[in-house]
Amino acid sequence: MKYIKILVISLLILQSCAQKSKKSAANVGGNDFKIEFGKVAKKSVFSEEGMSIWGGSLVKGEDNLYHMFYSRWPKAPGWIWVSHSEIAHAVSDSPFGPFKFKDVALKVRGAEYWDGLCTHNPTIHKFNGKYYLYYMGNTGDLKIEGTPEKEELNWVHRNNQRIGVAVADSPSGPWKRFDKPVVDVSKDDNAHDALVTSNPSVCQTPEGKYLIVYKGVGKKFPLPNGGPVVHCVAIADSPTGPFVKREKLAFEIKGERFPAEDPYIWFQDGKYRAIVKRIKEIDKKRVFSLVQYESKNGFDWVPSKYHEISERKVQWEDGRVQQFTHLERPQVFFENGKAVALLCAADTIVNKVRNSFNIQIPLIITKD
Numbered sequence: 001m002k003y004i005k006i007l008v009i010s011l012l013i014l015q016s017c018a019q020k021s022k023k024s025a026a027n028v029g030g031n032d033f034k035i036e037f038g039k040v041a042k043k044s045v046f047s048e049e050g051m052s053i054w055g056g057s058l059v060k061g062e063d064n065l066y067h068m069f070y071s072r073w074p075k076a077p078g079w080i081w082v083s084h085s086e087i088a089h090a091v092s093d094s095p096f097g098p099f100k101f102k103d104v105a106l107k108v109r110g111a112e113y114w115d116g117l118c119t120h121n122p123t124i125h126k127f128n129g130k131y132y133l134y135y136m137g138n139t140g141d142l143k144i145e146g147t148p149e150k151e152e153l154n155w156v157h158r159n160n161q162r163i164g165v166a167v168a169d170s171p172s173g174p175w176k177r178f179d180k181p182v183v184d185v186s187k188d189d190n191a192h193d194a195l196v197t198s199n200p201s202v203c204q205t206p207e208g209k210y211l212i213v214y215k216g217v218g219k220k221f222p223l224p225n226g227g228p229v230v231h232c233v234a235i236a237d238s239p240t241g242p243f244v245k246r247e248k249l250a251f252e253i254k255g256e257r258f259p260a261e262d263p264y265i266w267f268q269d270g271k272y273r274a275i276v277k278r279i280k281e282i283d284k285k286r287v288f289s290l291v292q293y294e295s296k297n298g299f300d301w302v303p304s305k306y307h308e309i310s311e312r313k314v315q316w317e318d319g320r321v322q323q324f325t326h327l328e329r330p331q332v333f334f335e336n337g338k339a340v341a342l343l344c345a346a347d348t349i350v351n352k353v354r355n356s357f358n359i360q361i362p363l364i365i366t367k368d
Contacts, residue, residue, distance in 0.1 A: 003108035029368040030270025034306040035292055037342070038362030039317045046090060046099045047357035050075055054085070055329035056343040057124045058095060059131065059171055066092045066333075067171035068099050068343070069122040069133060070358055078151025079354065082158050083142050085120040087135055089171070095190065095333050095341045098359045105175060106166060111139050114181055115164050118157060121199050123264070123331060124171070125239070127210075132239045133166040133175060134182070134212075136198040155224035161198040163214055165240055182241045183214060192249060194219045195226040201265045202239070203272070210236045211298045212243055212266050213250055213274070221257075228257040233299050250301040251276055251293060263293075265331045268339075269367065272298045273331040275342070288312060290330055290344075305368070313362060314346075324348065326356075332363070339363050366368065 046068070047053055056070040070090070073084040087106040088280050106119040115137020122135045140157035162181035167354040168174060182329075183197045193216030196366050200214045212234050221227040231250040234243035251274075253259040253367040262277040272295040280287045312327035329345040348355040 023225050028032075030268075032305040033269075033273060033292065034366045034368075035275070035309050036364040036366075037310060037314055038364050039094060039319075040359060040361055041317050043098045044360040045357050046070070046094045047355070048072060048101060052079070052081070052354070052356045053358055054081060054345045055121055055331065056357055056360075057122050057331040058343055058360075059124045059126055059332040060095075060335065060342070061171045063172075064093075066095050066099075067124070068092070068106055068358070069124050069171075071120045071122065074147050075353070075355075077147065077149060080148060080151060080154075081104060081118075081120060082138070083118055083140060084147060084152045085118050087119040087122045091175075095335065096304060096362070099358075102172070105133065105173060106135065106137075106177070109177075110223070113179070114139060114160070114162055115177070117142065119164075121262075123201060125204075127204060127239050130239075131168045131170075131171050132202070133168070134200045134202055135164055135166070136161050137164045137181070138162065138199070140255065159195055159226070161196045163197045163200045163212075167240065178240075183243050186245070189219050192216045192218050192230050193232050193245075195223075196332065197232075198261055201263045201274075203266045205235075205298060206267060210239050210243075211265065211272070212236070213263050215261060229261070231260060231263060235298070240348060246299055248299050250295075250299075251275075256281075262329050262368070263330050265298075266332060266334075266339075267298075271296060271324065272301075273304070275332065276299065277328045277330070288326060288328060314359065327359075333360075339365055 009136040042187040050073045054071040056068050058068050062098045065078050071085045089102045089105040095296045110116040116139045118138045120136045125132045138157045138160040163183035164280040165182045167303050196217035201314050202212045217226050234245040235336040236243040260276050263274045265274045274293040278289045278291045291311040293301045294304045295301045312324045315321050324346045327346050330337050331343040333341040342361045346359045
């Protein structure tokens with residue numbers, strides 16, 4: 001009987017140690033973040049007359065101004081970003097605006113360049129004293145001058161999408177562009193990104209390397225669409241590459257061909273974190289929301305404890321709540337190590353015309 005008691009006590013001690021060890025292992029990855037939106041000021045909306053505005057990424061310069069890089073294209077005849085987008089530059093003395101157009105950062109430079117006719121979806125970073133502007137660029141079969149008479153998706157331009165980076169000593173430029181993409185398509189037709197590379201998100205790792213998560217389109221499904229649309233991961237020793245691709249995909253959902261888009265990744269409090277546009281198909285319609293993922297190593301991504309962030313809703317300072325059809329291209333702005341603002345593309349329909357703009361949303365992050 002005495003030995004049985006000793007055995008039972010020993011087993012209880014071992015069980016308690018195992019439970020403590022499990023709890024400890026669960027906490028190795030750092031805190032859980034709950035991400036919420038603060039109230040949005042009227043000045044925190046940026047638009048331009050006659051232009052469609054999409055996305056927006058923000059950095060603070062040595063001049064103490066806030067520099068926003070964003071996509072824009074002529075509003076008429078419609079959603080022609082794939083062939084006519086350019087990356088422009090606006091400034092403000094606050095991360096919440098108002099912003100004022102300053103110049104075009106990455107101009108049209110000719111169909112002979114891989115990014116000569118279109119630049120789109122910028123994300124700006126400062127690494128080791130220099131500014132790195134990552135973006136999607138393409139070329140195609142359209143003339144530089146003029147716009148098409150009607151809205152249409154140009155598949156030549158779409159399937160020429162590649163990821164580039166431009167470098168400058170100041171967010172006001174001049175920007176050094178390169179003759180080759182920083183992340184090109186894979187030569188293997190069976191690769192996840194054999195057709196398109198696009199929409200980069202980049203962060204510096206604790207070891208000083210550079211992690212990129214980007215949209216890839218393969219050739220598994222018939223052209224010109226191709227597919228599926230996935231998120232690939234690569235890493236480099238330098239902000240300008242070369243980036244070494246990994247086989248593991250991010251943000252996958254079994255049975256879905258296009259589950260997510262537009263991630264913004266960063267490393268904070270022991271984890272890689274991402275705000276991602278989730279794409280669901282409900283009653284044969286695509287419905288979007290913003291969700292949160294996390295990773296311990298930057299390669300293996302899982303839904304966060306507080307996965308859901310927003311169903312495209314914001315609250316204005318006057319208390320009015322508005323739900324947009326689109327609230328996407330999330331880009332987090334940090335100041336003094338704190339995430340203070342989320343820049344998103346949003347739009348409204350006025351007289352059957354799609355009016356798009358950038359919105360700067362205050363972030364409220366609580367930690368477990």
